[in-house]
Amino acid sequence: xxxxxxxxxxxxxxxxxxxxxxxxxxxxxxxxxxxxxxxxxxxxxxxxxxxxxxxxxxxxxxxxxxxxxxxxxxxxxxxxxxxxxxxxxxxxxxxxxxxxxxxxxxxxxxxxxxxxxxxxxxxxxxxxxxxxxxxxxxxxxxxxxxxxxxxxxxxxxxxxxxxxxxxxxxxxxxxxxxxxxxxxxxxxxxxxxxxxxxxxxxxxxxxxxxxxxxxxxxxxxxxxxxxxxxxxxxxxxxxxxxxxxxxxxxxxxxxxxxxxxxxxxxxxxxxxxxxxxxxxxxxxxxxxxxxxxx
Ligand SMILES: C[S@@+](CC[C@H](N)C(=O)[O-])C[C@H]1O[C@@H](n2cnc3c(N)ncnc32)[C@H](O)[C@@H]1O
Numbered sequence: 001x002x003x004x005x006x007x008x009x010x011x012x013x014x015x016x017x018x019x020x021x022x023x024x025x026x027x028x029x030x031x032x033x034x035x036x037x038x039x040x041x042x043x044x045x046x047x048x049x050x051x052x053x054x055x056x057x058x059x060x061x062x063x064x065x066x067x068x069x070x071x072x073x074x075x076x077x078x079x080x081x082x083x084x085x086x087x088x089x090x091x092x093x094x095x096x097x098x099x100x101x102x103x104x105x106x107x108x109x110x111x112x113x114x115x116x117x118x119x120x121x122x123x124x125x126x127x128x129x130x131x132x133x134x135x136x137x138x139x140x141x142x143x144x145x146x147x148x149x150x151x152x153x154x155x156x157x158x159x160x161x162x163x164x165x166x167x168x169x170x171x172x173x174x175x176x177x178x179x180x181x182x183x184x185x186x187x188x189x190x191x192x193x194x195x196x197x198x199x200x201x202x203x204x205x206x207x208x209x210x211x212x213x214x215x216x217x218x219x220x221x222x223x224x225x226x227x228x229x230x231x232x233x234x235x236x237x238x239x240x241x242x243x244x245x246x247x248x249x250x251x252x253x254x255x256x257x258x259x260x261x262x263x264x265x266x267x268x269x270x271x272x273x274x275x276x277x278x279x280x281x282x283x284x285x286x287x288x289x290x291x292x293x294x
Pocket of ligand 1: 036037038039087088089090091092095126127128129130133158159160161164213214215216232233234235238264
């Protein structure tokens with residue numbers, strides 16, 4: 001067991017001597033977070049982790065690390081805090097418009113073939129981070145899918161990070177998040193808010209629902225019911241193979257047979273599970289839940 005002390009001293013506000021973490025302490029913390037989230041934190045994150053934990057030990061007064069770690073393990077709200085500070089939440093509107101085009105041109109026409117006008121179509125963005133993805137789906141369909149009023153479209157967003165979900169519900173965004181949206185779309189779906197940001201108009205905000213969900217926790221996924229399309233983009237890259245398989249199996253159960261899953265650019269279901277069929281559409285590659293899995 002390595003006991004080398006990190007040369008990096010904590011520079012965080014309020015942290016001080018004695019807040020540096022041993023290699024073994026960082027490893028225990030990463031293992032704990034991995035078991036709770038599926039995410040792996042490599043050696044490259046070491047300085048970041050050490051700095052954030054030093055700040056947290058200072059803020060809670062729980063130090064040294066063994067004291068803090070026992071406290072964190074016994075407190076669900078502290079675990080939630082830890083998960084929230086270690087997630088990577090990068091996202092923006094119309095992040096991959098090709099996939100939205102694929103949704104409107106290929107996936108939804110296939111899905112509604114088996115439905116009657118007025119029937120429910122459920123679309124899930126998980127993880128949704130601060131909400132740009134589910135709101136993008138809603139806006140894109142309103143703008144581009146001629147059948148949008150013929151069906152009852154339900155769009156949901158979920159994430160493990162409760163802090164980003166609060167932002168998603170508030171629906172206020174800065175320039176950077178909006179930079180890919182055409183100006184006329186911004187005018188139609190956003191209002192100016194007092195802090196200089198743009199806020200999604202109330203009707204649209206209230207039409208998208210947000211719930212906390214952990215992709216590697218079967219029960220939390222099962223509680224959301226079944227969906228026709230799942231967007232699970234840019235999270236599997238943070239998982240190891242075991243977590244990817246767990247998430248894939250959970251999402252398989254969350255899809256109606258024949259339902260679709262859209263992954264991020266660099267992610268592939270074929271390398272994770274054989275329970276989905278790769279579908280190459282004109283606009284994007286997606287995966288379809290086989291009617292009956294192996
Ligand atoms: C980079 S964002 C992706 C957001 C959006 N899908 C996109 O592509 O723009 C990754 C998100 O995954 C979430 N996340 C990490 N582990 C998770 C888990 N086990 N269950 C649910 N969400 C998770 C993080 O909180 C973060 O908001």
